[in-house]
Amino acid sequence: MVESYRQQSPLDHLALTTHPARHADDAGLILGQRSFMELINLRGDANRSDFTDAVRHAVKIDLPISANTAAGKLAGPHILWLGPDEWLIVAKPGSGERMATALRNALAGQHAAVTETGQSRTCIMIGGSHARDVLAKGCALDLHPSAFGAGQCAQTLLAKAGVILHLPLAPKGAEPMFEIHVLRSFAAYLWAWLEDAAQEYGLRVDI
Amino acid sequence: MFLIDCPYCGPREETEFSYGHEAHVHRPAGAAAEKLSDAEWADYLFMRKNPKGVHLERWVHTHGCRRWFNAARNTHSNEILAIYRVGEKPPKGLAQ
Numbered sequence: 001m002v003e004s005y006r007q008q009s010p011l012d013h014l015a016l017t018t019h020p021a022r023h024a025d026d027a028g029l030i031l032g033q034r035s036f037m038e039l040i041n042l043r044g045d046a047n048r049s050d051f052t053d054a055v056r057h058a059v060k061i062d063l064p065i066s067a068n069t070a071a072g073k074l075a076g077p078h079i080l081w082l083g084p085d086e087w088l089i090v091a092k093p094g095s096g097e098r099m100a101t102a103l104r105n106a107l108a109g110q111h112a113a114v115t116e117t118g119q120s121r122t123c124i125m126i127g128g129s130h131a132r133d134v135l136a137k138g139c140a141l142d143l144h145p146s147a148f149g150a151g152q153c154a155q156t157l158l159a160k161a162g163v164i165l166h167l168p169l170a171p172k173g174a175e176p177m178f179e180i181h182v183l184r185s186f187a188a189y190l191w192a193w194l195e196d197a198a199q200e201y202g203l204r205v206d207i
Numbered sequence: 208m209f210l211i212d213c214p215y216c217g218p219r220e221e222t223e224f225s226y227g228h229e230a231h232v233h234r235p236a237g238a239a240a241e242k243l244s245d246a247e248w249a250d251y252l253f254m255r256k257n258p259k260g261v262h263l264e265r266w267v268h269t270h271g272c273r274r275w276f277n278a279a280r281n282t283h284s285n286e287i288l289a290i291y292r293v294g295e296k297p298p299k300g301l302a303q
Contacts, residue, residue, distance in 0.1 A: 067216055083272035084215050140208060140220035154216070155271045157223055162270050 004094070009035040010122050010187040019205040028201030029134055031194055032125035034179070038096025039121060040089040042079075042103065044112035054106035055079075059089060059099060070153040070166055080153040080166055088164060090123075090181070121164070122187045126194065127177035130201040135178065137197045141165070150176055159193040161186040212290050213268045214276050227265030229255045230277045231297075259283050263297050 011033055021027070044051040046065050055063050064071040064081045072078030072090075077099065080088040091099045096116055103114045126134065132143045138159035141148060148154070153166040163182045170176040182190050195203060209221040235243055235251055243251075256262065262282045267275045279289040279301040289298045296302065 083274055086272070140222070156219065157270050 007036055007119070009033065010184040011035075011191055014188065014191065016205055016207045019207070021203045021205045022207070024202060024204040026202055027204035028128050028130035029126065029194075029198040030128040030131075030175075030177070030204045030206050031191070031198070032127075032177070032206040034123040034125055036093040036119055037121075037123050037181075038091045038093060038099075038119060039117045039181075040091065040096060040100050040103065041082075041115040041117055042087045042089055042113070043085055043115075044107070044110065045085060048110075051107070051110055051112055054110065054112075055103065058102040058106040063087065068152055068154050070151055070168070072168070074169065074171055078166070078168065080164060082155055082164070088181075090166075119184070121181040121183055124180040124182060124187065124191060124194070125177045125206070126180060127175050128201070128204070130198075131178055134194065134197045134201065135165070138193065139165070158182075159190060159197075161190050161193075163190070209285070211266065211278070211287060213271060213274075214290055214292050215272045215274050216268060219268065219271055223268060223270040225267050225269045227267055227275065230263045230265045261288060261301055263301070265293075 016033065042055070046052060046063060052063050059077060059079065061071050061077065061079050064079055066081070068081060070078055070080045077092060077095070078090045080090065082088050089099065096118065100114050100116045107114065135158065136143050139156055141154055141156055148167060150167050150169045153164060155164050157163070158165070158180065161182060163180050166179040166181065167176055168179060180190070210218045211221055211224050212218045232251070260281060260283060261279055263277060263279050265275055266278050267273065275293050277291050277293060277295070277297065278287055279297055280287050289301055291297060
C-alpha cells in the first residue's frame with residue numbers, strides 16, 4: 001500500500017478545490033470525487049453456501065447474487081456484482097488490506113480468489129437533477145430510474161471509457177449520487193468529458 | 208443502436224462486446240489426435256465456415272462481465288436468433 005502521505009488522487013493536478021464552479025447556484029449537475037477507496041476483486045461460486053457465509057462473516061454484508069446489483073450500508077463498504085462469479089468490494093480508505101486478510105482467512109481452503117487491486121480506480125461522484133441526462137450522453141444503458149435505481153450497478157462504457165457505475169442508497173432527504181469507478185489513467189479524461197457534457201445544465205463542483 | 212442480450216448482464220450495446228469467431232470447434236483429442244494428418248490439423252486450425260445465413264459463433268462481453276457465450280446470428284441480416292451459454296447446445300432448428 002502507498003504510504004498515506006504519498007497518496008495522490010489522479011485529479012489532483014486539476015486543482016478542483018479552486019474550481020470556478022465550486023459555489024455555483026442552480027446547477028443541474030454536481031460533480032465530486034471520492035478518493036483512495038480501496039478495491040478488492042473477489043471470485044467464487046455463489047451457489048455454495050460456505051462461500052457466501054464466509055464472505056458475510058468477513059465483510060458483514062450479504063453477497064449480491066442478482067445481476068447488476070450492489071449491497072452495503074450508507075457509509076460502510078459495498079459489494080458490487082461484476083459477473084456471475086465475480087464481485088468488487090469497495091472498502092474505505094485504509095481498510096482494504098484488513099478486509100482482504102479477513103476474507104482470505106474466512107475463505108481458507110475454498111476454491112475462491114481474493115485479489116487486492118488497491119486504489120486502481122478513483123470514484124467520481126455525479127448527482128443533481130440532470131445526472132442521468134449527462135450520463136446518457138455517453139452511456140447506452142437504460143438509465144431511467146425504473147431501470148437503474150438505487151442499489152444497482154453495472155460495468156459499462158461511459159464516453160468510451162470502461163467504468164463501473166453504481167447508484168448507492170442515499171441518506172434520507174439527500175439526493176442520490178452516482179458513483180463512477182474509473183481507472184486512474186482515465187479519470188482526468190472522464191472528468192473533462194463530464195464537465196463538457198454538463199455545460200448546458202450548469203455545473204457545481206462539490207469537493 | 209444494436210443491442211446484444213448478454214446472458215449474465217442483460218441487454219447491452221454492441222460496442223461492449225467482442226466477436227470470438229465460430230463456436231463449437233473442437234480440438235482433436237485422444238488417440239485420434241495422434242494420427243491426424245497435417246491436412247486435418249490445418250483444417251482444425253484454420254478452416255472456418257463462412258455462411259450467408261445462420262452462424263453459430265462466440266462472443267465475449269469485453270466491457271461488462273467479461274464472460275464468453277454463444278450466439279446464433281444471421282450473417283446476412285445481422286439478426287441475433289439465439290443466445291446460449293458456453294457448454295450448452297444450440298437451440299433446436301439452429302444447430303448446424
